[in-house]
Amino acid sequence: MLNRRAVLASLAGAVSVALTSSACGKDSEGSSETRSEGGTVGIAMPTRSSERWLTDGKSVVENLKIQGYKTKLVYGDDDPKVQASQIEALVKQGVNALIIAAIDAKSLNGPLQQAADAKIPVISYDRLILGTENVDFYVSFDNEMVGRVQAHHIIKKLGLEDGEGPFNIELFAGSPDDNNTKYFYEGSMALLQPFLESKQLVVPSGQTRLEQMTTLRWDGPTAEKRMRSILAQWYGNRTVDAVLSPYDGISLGVISALNADGYGTDAKPLPVITGQDAELASIKSIIAGEQSQTVYKDVRELARTATEMVDDILSDRVPRVNNRSDYDNGVKNVPAHLLQPQNVDKANYDVLIQDGYYSVGELK
Missing domain, CATH: 3.40.50.2300 (Response regulator)
Incomplete structure (x- = not known):
């Protein structure tokens, strides 16, 4: 990983140009324009049909902006082939890192080999990518x-x-x-x-x-x-x-x-x-x-964990993980950082208001 990071460091200036909104097909959220020296992170989310994935995408983008990175967020709209082509396009555009929530966990071998050849680290987001050695870390809930x-x-x-x-x-x-x-x-x-x-x-x-x-x-x-x-x-x-x-x-x-x-x-x-x-x-x-x-599952916290991991990798720091043995993707044990979920029912749903996840007005 550190060798990969050294290569990326030398390329940082070359790939800091913002990605255009027309790239990679259907996308949202666009590229941030803050502190370009952080480089660009490609984010591939699976669908816009689920509320949570819209929240994930927005949260990842916002956290990366705060850390000084440009972003390119794309949604695969539940089509594995579309997502694969989006990731290939992000690789060709020279992103510094990839955060991927896979639609089909076994369909990304080709694009991820291209990422590895380009020395681009890959974080598997929430869903473990299977059957490839070219995934570096996994962030999810237990x-x-x-x-x-x-x-x-x-x-x-x-x-x-x-x-x-x-x-x-x-x-x-x-x-x-x-x-x-x-x-x-x-x-x-x-x-x-x-x-x-x-x-x-x-x-x-x-x-x-x-x-x-x-x-x-x-x-x-x-x-x-x-x-x-x-x-x-x-x-x-x-x-x-x-x-x-x-x-x-x-x-x-x-x-x-x-x-x-x-x-x-x-x-x-x-x-x-x-x-x-x-x-x-x-x-x-x-x-x-x-x-x-x-x-x-507070996906805002998941987004923070993923973006902190990206920042660690691109800053030549060792990312924080808490599980190195339980997430075998069929080729390797992928180092993981897991967060804890929480039960919510009618007796305690107000925790969502206390956490700022929803407002009182939204729940009326």
Whole structure:
């Protein structure tokens, strides 16, 4: 890494020119114009269809500006091929570093080889990039803990540790091409599996394997369609008591399907439904007594961690990490810095106001 940084230092003056807004296809936020001596950082985010990724992109740009860097922020709009071409374009334009939240964790070998050939360091942001040695660091939340937080909420709300049950539960997972999906699943199932084995939890659909419950691109309408199918096939004379959902967008899709099936009334209340990312629509749903829970991950802090890491690398300092052994991408153990997630439900959602994540007005 230090050799790579030495090369970059010698190139800093040559690549400090701002990237134009027309480069790399669809983008937002543009380039900053402050203190050009910091160089330029390319930022590749996966989608603009999710509120959290808009917040991530904005936060990364703002933090890099403060540290004196120019930026080029692009969104792949859920298309792995578009994202790959965007990264290739950023490499050709001579960015000093790349921060990448991959759409497809296994689709970036070519662009990242180009980055390595150009001595450009790569930080894998939130989603671990797989199958390449050309990723230098990983910043994320403790994703297995996210799954545990969701599972613990279900266990607590249903009283499973007090022997209550049996209850009917359906299981949803994230996108099959996102490595985080595996960690969320493993974390949640580590806690739920004993109750499945004891029959306190029953999955009427029988869909308990990860490949049966994934939701491509974390898409809410896709989750809604699957939930409607499950209800039609397996719940003619049954009631859903809980739904393990890994992400707020999926949760809202599930709620839509349940509402269409008559849930959400005093006679047929909604089940316990988990979520993740504390998106505004889901926080409002929690306040309204619909979605039960979400996992709050302050992505502003994640952005700060990533930008501090970039600054360390480009300043020839050793970046701070707290996990060197648990994130094997199939080629290497990627040094990681992990942040901790937090449970949010109707009892404590005001933490989002206290942290300045949302205002009181936004939650009305």
